[in-house]
Amino acid sequence: NAGVMQNPRHLVRRRGQEARLRCSPVKGHSHVYWYRQLPEEGLKFMVYLQKENIIDESGMPKERFSAEFPKEGPSILRIQQVVRGDSAAYFCASSPSGGWSNQPQHFGDGTRLSIL
Amino acid sequence: SQQGEEDPQALSIQEGENATMNCSYKTSINNLQWYRQNSGRGLVHLILIRSNEREKHSGRLRVTLDTSKKSSSLLITASRAADTASYFCANTGNQFYFGTGTSLTVIP
Numbered sequence: 001n002a003g004v005m006q007n008p009r010h011l012v013r014r015r016g017q018e019a020r021l022r023c024s025p026v027k028g029h030s031h032v033y034w035y036r037q038l039p040e041e042g043l044k045f046m047v048y049l050q051k052e053n054i055i056d057e058s059g060m061p062k063e064r065f066s067a068e069f070p071k072e073g074p075s076i077l078r079i080q081q082v083v084r085g086d087s088a089a090y091f092c093a094s095s096p097s098g099g100w101s102n103q104p105q106h107f108g109d110g111t112r113l114s115i116l
Numbered sequence: 117s118q119q120g121e122e123d124p125q126a127l128s129i130q131e132g133e134n135a136t137m138n139c140s141y142k143t144s145i146n147n148l149q150w151y152r153q154n155s156g157r158g159l160v161h162l163i164l165i166r167s168n169e170r171e172k173h174s175g176r177l178r179v180t181l182d183t184s185k186k187s188s189s190l191l192i193t194a195s196r197a198a199d200t201a202s203y204f205c206a207n208t209g210n211q212f213y214f215g216t217g218t219s220l221t222v223i224p
Contacts, residue, residue: 004158033212042204042214043159056211091158104149105212107158 002027004108006092012114013082021077021111025094031055032075033093033105034067043091049075079113087115122205122218130223135192137218139205140185146208148181148188153202153217162190162203197224 005024013019025032030051035043045059049069060067064082069075079086089112093105123138141148147166151159165172165181165188172179178191192199202217 006158035214042216043212044214045212058211093159102147102164104161104164105159107151107160109156109158 004092004094004106006090006108006111008111009109010112010114012116014116015083016081019079019082019086019113021079021090021092021113022074023077023092023094023108024074025092026096026106029094029096029106031095031097032069033095034075034077035091035093037089037091037110046077082113082115084115087113089113122203122215124218125216126219126221128221128223129195131195131197133195135195135199135220135222137190137203137220139188139190139215141188141205141207141213141215142186143207143213145183148179149206149208150177150179150188150190151204151206151214153204155201159204192220195220195222197222 004026007022011019032049034046036046037043047060047067048056051069052071064080066078089110091107091110093107095103095105121140127135129135145167147164149164150162152162153159163174163177163179165179167183176193181188188205200222202219204217205215206212
């Protein structure tokens with residue numbers, strides 16, 4: 001049973017380029033969450049998606065960041081025109097059904113994004 | 117910020133000793149969850165305690181919850197070197213709010 005798979009594990013981009021981070025949830029999970037973690041800090045929520053729908057994007061920066069979870073294929077977190085401050089570890093988590101409260105989330109090992 | 121805080125930020129103990137970490141949160145909760153993160157890896161769920169529970173056990177883990185003080189504690193008994201990791205609490209109201217974590221080092 002594969003867990004949450006994120007790729008790439010490490011991504012290096014130059015300022016102004018685009019970064020695409022992919023997340024395949026646990027098989028059978030239809031809810032995906034993206035988080036960002038800066039060194040020595042906890043995780044900060046970015047966006048919560050269900051298949052083809054954005055449920056909560058209150059933690060997502062208004063510009064340059066977007067996320068999708070299509071009917072087929074992985075969830076994608078896209079960062080356009082990256083800046084140095086985007087350097088961080090980005091984690092994806094999934095759960096079998098919706099709601100924040102009553103279920104643990106299953107996490108991938110993250111994508112470490114470095115901006116030169 | 118509605119992020120919680122763990123205390124202490126860092127803890128170093130000898131193998132076999134008990135480790136206690138505390139978590140304070142700011143919002144009302146439906147439940148509180150504890151996670152562990154090994155260096156360079158994602159978070160792993162440890163235990164969930166509901167808002168109407170006061171204490172919960174799972175193996176060497178014991179979690180308490182005091183909703184009047186908006187705090188929780190995680191006790192790891194008989195620690196092992198493999199317990200070395202960062203530990204985070206997450207309070208779940210209408211979102212997941214993770215604390216800043218306690219970095220635990222267990223010295224063999």
